[in-house]
Amino acid sequence: MAIKFLGKTLKNPLVLASGVLGNSSAILKRVHEQGCGLVTMKSIGPEPRDGHKNPTVMDLGSGMINAVGLPTPGYLNMKNEWHDLEKRNFPIVASIYGGSIEEFQKVARFVSSKKPDFIEINISCPNSEKHGMIFGVNPESSRDVVLAVKKEINVPLIAKLTPQALDIGEIARACEKAGADAICAINTLGPGMVIDIESQMPILSFKKGGLSGPMIKPVAVRCVYDIYKAVDIPIIGLGGVTTGADAIEMIMAGASLVGIGSAVNYRGIDIFTKVTKEMDTWLLEHDLSMEDIKGAAH
Numbered sequence: 001m002a003i004k005f006l007g008k009t010l011k012n013p014l015v016l017a018s019g020v021l022g023n024s025s026a027i028l029k030r031v032h033e034q035g036c037g038l039v040t041m042k043s044i045g046p047e048p049r050d051g052h053k054n055p056t057v058m059d060l061g062s063g064m065i066n067a068v069g070l071p072t073p074g075y076l077n078m079k080n081e082w083h084d085l086e087k088r089n090f091p092i093v094a095s096i097y098g099g100s101i102e103e104f105q106k107v108a109r110f111v112s113s114k115k116p117d118f119i120e121i122n123i124s125c126p127n128s129e130k131h132g133m134i135f136g137v138n139p140e141s142s143r144d145v146v147l148a149v150k151k152e153i154n155v156p157l158i159a160k161l162t163p164q165a166l167d168i169g170e171i172a173r174a175c176e177k178a179g180a181d182a183i184c185a186i187n188t189l190g191p192g193m194v195i196d197i198e199s200q201m202p203i204l205s206f207k208k209g210g211l212s213g214p215m216i217k218p219v220a221v222r223c224v225y226d227i228y229k230a231v232d233i234p235i236i237g238l239g240g241v242t243t244g245a246d247a248i249e250m251i252m253a254g255a256s257l258v259g260i261g262s263a264v265n266y267r268g269i270d271i272f273t274k275v276t277k278e279m280d281t282w283l284l285e286h287d288l289s290m291e292d293i294k295g296a297a298h
């Protein structure tokens, strides 16, 4: 099921989502060996950051809620990871974030020098300059980050969008116009909250958290559908994918590649091999190819 994506050949269309397995080079390598076509690193930020106190993640059965708070050693403190990743024989996406345009640029410049195959900008995290607003909810601020980062890097740029945007198609179009090479959608949905009725308190230490996993799939599919209508660049469809049938649904909405995050917890690290097999079986049974089904729902 090999596939071309922005000039690179991937062994299949499945992508590890950012954040769910961290940044250890040994784990990222293992994910590739267990059948993942493209491996995304956890978002890397400008300064060391601990993230929120526990509890930060909770399984809700139909998905997860998390507020890990973007913990990062900071881009300058990953010598061991970069040392190993520079010798890798598999493709990676380095995900980055910043609290301002300048921070995005600083991290992007450094990360680009480490030669990842792609750089993903996480414009779905709060922007401190604008008092907690998220860059990705506004077409102008999304455009500004893409324009600024694009100047600093020499690998293709992927913009990762939030479902909190009023019109996600408009945001994707602004990113495409500014030079984004692909779109990844979606980041977690929400924020949501879970209250423990015995202690009468929110369970997460940060109180609110983003939703992921099966329960958000219909929102993710709708977002990918809207983005496909709005842009010509390829889309990584992400959110709630657990099975081959889910991946096929994402492709029918318009995705070129399909991301998997929370479901690694439900089906194990070899979920990529399992989902590829399920997709292959479905396509064979229906005598269809990936090209036949891409955007078929439109």
Ligand SMILES: Cc1cc2nc3c(=O)[nH]c(=O)nc-3n(C[C@H](O)[C@H](O)[C@H](O)COP(=O)(O)O)c2cc1C
Pocket (backbone or CB within 6 Å): 017, 018, 019, 020, 042, 043, 057, 064, 066, 068, 070, 095, 122, 160, 186, 187, 188, 211, 212, 213, 214, 216, 238, 239, 240, 241, 259, 260, 261, 262, 263
């Ligand atoms: C524990 C956890 C940590 C995450 N960390 C990041 C992150 O660092 N950067 C990012 O862009 N997305 C992060 N995400 C969002 C996922 O990459 C993905 O967009 C989201 O979970 C939806 O996909 P899923 O339903 O397959 O999990 C995180 C998600 C979870 C559950």
